[in-house]
Amino acid sequence: MTQPVVGACYRFCYPFKSADITMIKTTEHDKTAVRLTEILKKLNEGEKFDPKELALEFNVTVRTIQRDLLERFAYLPT
Numbered sequence: 001m002t003q004p005v006v007g008a009c010y011r012f013c014y015p016f017k018s019a020d021i022t023m024i025k026t027t028e029h030d031k032t033a034v035r036l037t038e039i040l041k042k043l044n045e046g047e048k049f050d051p052k053e054l055a056l057e058f059n060v061t062v063r064t065i066q067r068d069l070l071e072r073f074a075y076l077p078t
Helices: 018-021 028-044 053-057 062-072
Strands: none
Touching: 028 053, 028 062, 053 062
Protein backbone atom coordinates (compact mmCIF):
# COMPACT_ATOMS: atom_id res chain seq x y z
CA MET A 1 0.00 0.00 0.00
CA THR A 2 1.38 3.41 -0.90
CA GLN A 3 1.79 6.10 1.70
CA PRO A 4 0.09 9.49 1.25
CA VAL A 5 2.35 12.35 0.21
CA VAL A 6 3.12 14.65 3.12
CA GLY A 7 4.01 18.36 3.08
CA ALA A 8 3.17 20.53 0.09
CA CYS A 9 0.43 18.26 -1.23
CA TYR A 10 -2.64 20.45 -1.55
CA ARG A 11 -4.93 18.79 -4.07
CA PHE A 12 -4.47 15.13 -4.82
CA CYS A 13 -3.06 13.20 -1.88
CA TYR A 14 -3.83 9.49 -2.22
CA PRO A 15 -5.18 7.47 -0.59
CA PHE A 16 -7.86 9.61 1.00
CA LYS A 17 -11.38 9.02 2.19
CA SER A 18 -14.32 10.96 0.78
CA ALA A 19 -14.69 12.74 4.13
CA ASP A 20 -11.10 13.99 3.80
CA ILE A 21 -11.84 15.87 0.57
CA THR A 22 -12.97 18.94 2.53
CA MET A 23 -9.55 19.09 4.14
CA ILE A 24 -7.75 19.62 0.82
CA LYS A 25 -6.45 23.18 0.45
CA THR A 26 -7.74 25.13 -2.54
CA THR A 27 -5.00 26.95 -4.40
CA GLU A 28 -5.25 30.12 -6.48
CA HIS A 29 -4.78 27.99 -9.60
CA ASP A 30 -7.83 25.94 -8.62
CA LYS A 31 -9.93 29.08 -8.13
CA THR A 32 -8.84 30.41 -11.50
CA ALA A 33 -9.59 27.11 -13.22
CA VAL A 34 -13.07 26.96 -11.67
CA ARG A 35 -13.80 30.58 -12.65
CA LEU A 36 -12.65 30.07 -16.24
CA THR A 37 -14.62 26.85 -16.53
CA GLU A 38 -17.80 28.51 -15.27
CA ILE A 39 -17.37 31.43 -17.67
CA LEU A 40 -16.84 29.01 -20.57
CA LYS A 41 -19.98 27.09 -19.59
CA LYS A 42 -21.97 30.34 -19.60
CA LEU A 43 -20.58 31.23 -23.03
CA ASN A 44 -21.36 27.78 -24.44
CA GLU A 45 -24.93 28.01 -23.17
CA GLY A 46 -25.32 31.36 -24.93
CA GLU A 47 -25.86 33.16 -21.65
CA LYS A 48 -25.35 36.90 -21.64
CA PHE A 49 -23.56 38.38 -18.68
CA ASP A 50 -22.04 41.55 -17.38
CA PRO A 51 -18.38 41.61 -16.25
CA LYS A 52 -19.46 43.42 -13.07
CA GLU A 53 -21.87 40.60 -12.22
CA LEU A 54 -19.19 37.99 -12.88
CA ALA A 55 -16.74 39.88 -10.68
CA LEU A 56 -19.24 39.81 -7.83
CA GLU A 57 -20.09 36.16 -8.41
CA PHE A 58 -16.45 35.06 -8.31
CA ASN A 59 -15.24 37.61 -5.75
CA VAL A 60 -12.63 39.12 -8.09
CA THR A 61 -12.16 42.52 -9.67
CA VAL A 62 -13.74 43.58 -12.95
CA ARG A 63 -10.19 43.84 -14.34
CA THR A 64 -9.66 40.13 -13.59
CA ILE A 65 -12.80 39.24 -15.55
CA GLN A 66 -11.66 41.48 -18.41
CA ARG A 67 -8.28 39.72 -18.39
CA ASP A 68 -10.03 36.34 -18.46
CA LEU A 69 -12.12 37.34 -21.46
CA LEU A 70 -9.47 39.23 -23.44
CA GLU A 71 -6.24 37.37 -22.69
CA ARG A 72 -6.93 33.90 -21.31
CA PHE A 73 -9.63 33.12 -23.86
CA ALA A 74 -7.78 34.76 -26.76
CA TYR A 75 -6.85 31.36 -28.23
CA LEU A 76 -10.49 30.28 -28.60
CA PRO A 77 -11.96 30.31 -32.10
CA THR A 78 -14.61 32.95 -32.75
